[in-house]
Amino acid sequence: MTNHSQGSNAPVRIAVIGSGYVGLVAAACFAEIGHTVTCVDNDEAKIAALQGGLAPIHEDLLPDLLAHLSGTQLSFSSDLSTAIKEAEAIFIAVGTPSLDTGDADLSYVESVAAEIARSINGYKVIVEKSTVPVYTNEWVKRVLVRNGVHPENFDVVSNPEFLREGTAVSDFLHPDRIVVGADSQRAYELLARIYEPLTSGSYYAGRTSLPGKRSTGNPVPILHTSAKSAELIKHASNAFLALKISFINSVANVCEAVGADIAEVAEGIGRDSRIGPRFLSAGIGYGGSCFPKDLKAFCSVGSQVGVDLKLLHEVETINAKQLSRFLAKIRSTLWTLKGKKLAVLGLAFKGGTDDVRESPAMKIVEALLSGGSSVTAFDPAAMPNAAAIFGDRISLASDPYAAAERADALVILTDWKEFAELDLERLKHLLRYPIIIDGRNLYRPEEVTRHGFTYVSMGRAPASPATDIGQAAAHGSLQRN
Numbered sequence: 001m002t003n004h005s006q007g008s009n010a011p012v013r014i015a016v017i018g019s020g021y022v023g024l025v026a027a028a029c030f031a032e033i034g035h036t037v038t039c040v041d042n043d044e045a046k047i048a049a050l051q052g053g054l055a056p057i058h059e060d061l062l063p064d065l066l067a068h069l070s071g072t073q074l075s076f077s078s079d080l081s082t083a084i085k086e087a088e089a090i091f092i093a094v095g096t097p098s099l100d101t102g103d104a105d106l107s108y109v110e111s112v113a114a115e116i117a118r119s120i121n122g123y124k125v126i127v128e129k130s131t132v133p134v135y136t137n138e139w140v141k142r143v144l145v146r147n148g149v150h151p152e153n154f155d156v157v158s159n160p161e162f163l164r165e166g167t168a169v170s171d172f173l174h175p176d177r178i179v180v181g182a183d184s185q186r187a188y189e190l191l192a193r194i195y196e197p198l199t200s201g202s203y204y205a206g207r208t209s210l211p212g213k214r215s216t217g218n219p220v221p222i223l224h225t226s227a228k229s230a231e232l233i234k235h236a237s238n239a240f241l242a243l244k245i246s247f248i249n250s251v252a253n254v255c256e257a258v259g260a261d262i263a264e265v266a267e268g269i270g271r272d273s274r275i276g277p278r279f280l281s282a283g284i285g286y287g288g289s290c291f292p293k294d295l296k297a298f299c300s301v302g303s304q305v306g307v308d309l310k311l312l313h314e315v316e317t318i319n320a321k322q323l324s325r326f327l328a329k330i331r332s333t334l335w336t337l338k339g340k341k342l343a344v345l346g347l348a349f350k351g352g353t354d355d356v357r358e359s360p361a362m363k364i365v366e367a368l369l370s371g372g373s374s375v376t377a378f379d380p381a382a383m384p385n386a387a388a389i390f391g392d393r394i395s396l397a398s399d400p401y402a403a404a405e406r407a408d409a410l411v412i413l414t415d416w417k418e419f420a421e422l423d424l425e426r427l428k429h430l431l432r433y434p435i436i437i438d439g440r441n442l443y444r445p446e447e448v449t450r451h452g453f454t455y456v457s458m459g460r461a462p463a464s465p466a467t468d469i470g471q472a473a474a475h476g477s478l479q480r481n
């Protein structure tokens, strides 16, 4: 059912357990909409940094929120027990990484539930914010009861989060919907009170509210579902988005085979309002800390309940093949990898973030290195995280142009906005050969070839200037600049 909350707008005392992407952004945004929030983590160094005003992740708008709210609406602590005692609502936002079996590792959730049981001092609403499989709600309840908590003293609610890294704050404050999976009306009402500034639109009327697609006249709908449905909504949403990406990548491969252009095809498909234009960008496949892990966990839920989610296995297979296809494109453009000096733009799993977890860009760099190429890379935010993995196996540049200097080709791996606005003339003079291999389709082929480049992208035929240097490249007779 869809409701607009009519609950009171009194601030709620909230504890958020876990200061990762979801926990930290949720804590800051709950404070931003008027609640009193303590964000707890057992990583004391991280808490000390947060108390000192440092954001541990690269996330647009987050440093501003932390600067405004820390010490007033928002505090950071490693004292879980006190935070639990003081809170009316406790959001669990700890990690749920993949086990070798593909299942989500719920041991962090379990130990937080046991910790809550030890410190509980009155009725609390415990909210699953981490991405968890169906039935986690039941298990959290069971852990509390086993640890001696009376069922009247708590409710467990599933309130999945749909924010994307890079736009997390804006996604949180201007969401498409808020899903509250609550089997108890009392717990639902507390969650409705928490989100009231967004569902009534009152937040958007404030002079200092962060702008976005929502407004007082267009507030956020809240969906009240069962706890199990909410858990499934999260897994099914991520699975569907991943499916959309593998679908468009498959269509891109057909486009290449027949000489069509995936950008035109995606636009034509996306104009159908039943399909929609978003998540139809062909590329080197999806990565990140969510889709790969959540797909595996959802398939595992399926097999546990006797449903073979074959479709999603195929989505994973297509995604993995997309990387090999891109590597094959690099090889067919450069002929051999050994001894090549390559300029790589992008290491993060997508633009706008410093996150390199399951990053297709990192996998491609690894493959280029194993093939004997040397790599000089630039990423606006992810270089420290990449350096921690590659060490001195790659060189890091101070900007895209420094990366391009004397390189045999430029390889674009992440869709940072700034990579779509490069000075192509300047690049051409820096590179040894005017070749761009673009895994993210950031340019229109005619624009790049006009500057004399050979341009290889996804779901489109390779494009070369009139001098046809691409053909020359394929046959090993490159002309040096």
Ligand code: UGA
Pocket (backbone or CB within 6 Å): 131, 161, 162, 163, 164, 165, 166, 238, 241, 245, 278, 279, 280, 281, 282, 283, 284, 285, 286, 287, 288, 289, 290, 291, 294, 349, 350, 351
């Ligand atoms: C994803 C979901 O989009 C969020 O709704 C969800 O809350 C989040 O996971 C989560 O479960 O926590 P995120 O992983 O931050 O968010 O990033 P996305 O923007 O979804 O991108 C995921 C991957 O798909 C990236 O590698 C991106 O480059 C790729 N992608 C995305 C494409 O290849 N094509 C597209 O059209 C869109």
